[in-house]
Amino acid sequence: MNRALRLKTTLPARPKFCRFLSLTPWSLKSYHFYQNKVLEPYVNQPISASTLRQYIFFGRQMNNKRLAKSANWVRNELLVRLAHRIRDFQQLPFFVGTNPHIKYIYGLYWAAFEKLRKSPQIKTMEDNQGFCTLLRQLLEEGRRVIPQMALGVSECASYYADDQQDLDRFVNRMFRSRISRRVLTEQHLALTEACENDWDESMGFGDGYIGIIFTRCSARAIVGKARKLLDIQAATKFYSHYHGKLPPPSEWKPPAVEIELQPAAGSSGNSNEIIFAYIPEQLEQILYEILSNSVRFTMANHPPHAYPPVRVTVSVNETDVFFRVSDQGGGIPKTRFDRLWSYQARAPDGEFLHFEDVQKMPSNISERLEQNTTDGPMHLGMGLPLSRVYAEYWGGELQIMTMDGYGTDAYVRIPRLGIMAENIGFDKFTPHQLHQHRYTRPQDTQSNPHATKYHPDIPLAAGDGWMKSSIVRT
């Protein structure tokens, strides 16, 4: 059945995901409104956003004795972040909140919150074991969120006016919060493993790794890794999609990815390397996504014996590392480009419907490749916005410029000093933006106690939900 058509019917057929619904829809029951008070102690705590350096510093000092204390801190922080997230959900328009996909995610969050809240304080290494098991469970369950989110947005986008980007901002806040919890969780799990193995080099926790953070990420190595994985994809999935049958002839080569490194002027040391501290998996995902698009479109628009190369330029200055990926894949037409970063604008075209077949989002590149079978859809539609959220997480950015008819340039800026705090997902409102009729300023409530109070973390700012660029001006 034509996927685009499906979206226009008012009531979708019973959603496929219902078969996997393992949660009691207790969120629909009326006592839920009063149960809400369990959120209070956590919602009233501010979120502590840390910098990469702080994570590194903290992680370096980890040992078995400190692990328990750290676990408790993680437990509390996760609860605080989840509570804020749930509260954000509760502020969605009621109509959106009744969408089955949105309700499902809301239920997932409540379940996670309750499981954590009821879990005991950690005092011993055994307690930590139990805690880690719970964390792994939550990580696994959390993989259901994004596909549901995509479908929910698809169905709710039409509710909002064209210039109202509330849903876009909501989705971004959700993604940022999600990454923040995963970073906390994965870091704790990695540190636990390191401690258990006495920071044994053979386990991969040798010099350089502090949990999931690698203090000696090499720009060249990361791009190289993404490229290698991509070559496999190109030879299988992409080739079959664009040129018909498999396997490609022996003399066929995928589009070349050329890397040029430009270290800082006057920098000493190996001019072939650019080294910085980061969470390599995050950067790999970003670069893999961008390179994947470049290679894919190059193959789509050029004959198999004459692929123009994809050029990657890496440069560095005192504060940032830049990756520029330039391809000749034909560019992005204006109509599509204008909507590239908006979930709301893209949803009505049925862009996210492939998520119906995806239950769990892959959490790293290998999982992604496993899931991305040769017969499956070419792309799910969330790769670019998610990559941008990752890039902005530690204060960086991702920008796309295109030349319709020729090719596209992607720019990734990664802060390299590790001094930027996590971008947790709560926009700050500015005083002169507090004009929306639904909310009032804090000082107004003093004079009018019946005025609607607002949650201080709910953003009232206008904007498209993305950070202001420090490299693009137009």
Added chain:
Amino acid sequence: MHRASLLTFRHVWVLPRRTAQRHFTSKPLERPAGHAFYDDKIIAYVKRPIKPVTLQQLVRFGQPPLSKEGLHECTQYARTELPVRLARRVRAFQGLPFIVGTNPYIKEIYKLYYESFESLEQYSHNTDSTDDHEFGEKLKDLVSRHTDNIPTLARGFLECKQYMNSQDMAAFLDDMIHARIGIRLIAEQCISLMHQHKASENLHEDGYIGIIDTQLNPQKVIKHCVDFVSELCEFNYGQSPETEIDGQTSTTFTYVPVHLEYILTELLKNSHRATVEYARKTGRPDIPKIQITLSQGREDIGIRIRDQGGGVDEEDLNKVFEYSYTTVASKDDNSDPSDVFRDMAEMAMQSGVGGPLAGLGFGLPLARMYARYFGGSLTLVSMNGYGCDVFLKLKHINESMSELEI
């Protein structure tokens, strides 16, 4: 010696070069300074509404075969419309702070607009074509005398920085430049059509409808601008980066060639200067080349200028589209600002389209305004410590722009 006029522009690919002499032959205004205060004519014209012409009409005036009626329609429009727009420009100047108005550069341009208004105003009364030829000559005069308004104003405002807040200045300049583009478009289109009618050229071969070229090949224009800027760069620095043009080089589209030239020259000046200076600063023996890429999209053509000039840091990036903001160190900061004649002479030698290599801070905001005039855009991406990519997108001037008003 007089410089090549704009009319022969497209036949002789030589950018107009100025001589110092030109500016100082104009007679000073002989009336007392208080004259303007009592001049009712300005007020009368300012009160009239602007009658915008759509791009479609402008093109249609000159659609082949160019008839006497079509030409007359165009001239009629110019006669009645231009005085109104010029009067508004005069009015805008009169609204500037008094001290700013006494700056010699700004006063010069103000007087220029006043004189132009008065000279054209007399033609707006009659509607027959007997003095069309005379009117045409006046138009040519208008166009040529106003060629260097921008650098002169730029210099003036630079000196007045302390007397005006930047927002007011930006508003004035935006308005002024936008109006100027419109005035020149109408005037030049009129002149060009008159010329074509006289010469009865075959428009089909040429591709030109007045000053609009329906077969504009950007690669040719780029090459021309590159040659010019490269020469300027050699002159200033003793060396110049190589430039390579790739992409969809056989692209053609419909546009106003002078506009494209102007934008490209400004952008290339920036790239050349940055490349040479950064290579020197970092002690690099070779000068990295500048890469220009062309694309032909469904709705617009794209020109990407990629350099390794070190990029722009975030602080500067925030101001890069502001007027009078420049990253060039002023080399004569301690010069006597009252030494007007020396400065004017210097400027006269270097101004015009092929102005000084950099330094007045107007290049980018101007280029952007020109780019946006027909619905295009100018975007700058900076990789600080490496270089800049500038993306220029220009729409084809075609049917879809029929509603665009000049």
